[in-house]
Amino acid sequence: MKFFIDTANLKEIDQARSLGMLDGVTTNPSLMSKESLFNQKEIQKHYISICERLKNDENVSAEVISSNYIDMIQEGEKLALLHPRIVVKIPMTKNGIQAIQYLSNKRIKTNCTLVFSAGQAFLAAKAGAYYVSPFVGRLDDVSYNGLKLIREIKNVYENYFFKTKILAASIRHSLHVIECAKIGIHAITSPIKVINSLFNHPLTDIGLEQFIKDYQSKINN
Ligand code: G3P
Secondary structure (H helix, E strand, C coil), X not given: CEEEEECCCHHHHHHHHHCCCCCEEECXXXXXXXXXXXXXXXHHHHHHHHHHCCCCCCCXXXXXXXXXXXXXXXXXXXXXXXXXXXXXXXXXXXXXXXXXXXXXXXXXXXXXXXECCHHHHHHHHHHCCCEEEEXXXXXXXXXXXXXXXXXXXXXXXXXXXXXXXXEEECCCCHHHHHHHHHHCCCEEEECHHHHHHHCCCHHHXXXXXXXXXXXXXXXXX
């Protein structure tokens, strides 16, 4: 399962790279707004800086902020021209699905975002989205089991041999990651703190402390 980092912050992207746990990046307008970017030029430069940190088989999802069809496809085409590693992120709306269809026909990769039901995921796949992004944590927030949706989408996609890859988003903790891996989806995207938390287990710390203590009590360096 691929690990994408859900951030627009260059330091966090570098940290994930140094952990050896970076397969791609996802951004959204809220994450971009945290990066002190004040005009289109700065935003474009920032996306290029992210792309330059990635390897050829990795990509960054850059989201359109337009909501009508024509503006979405124009914005999507401009984003895609910035760098070959850009995937155009489009929200799950009627216009969004049409835009995904248009961009996919032009061989521009898309990521259908803000997906909260198997029906929406089905439409995204039929439209030719490269990725579908179901939001696990935000469903949990409203007392619906977000992981259940991931299972449903996987089931539906397998029934029809859809090529759209499931990129689980809104991943909040290590259990989300582990369950997604058990379901067997293509990728998850999470903040760096979730990736860091996977390293930790109290028994590892206790065990390691004991090993060193035992060694040092008997063996002279
Ligand atoms: O990029 C979209 C998604 O991952 C947002 O996560 O934690 O804001 O629900 P969260």
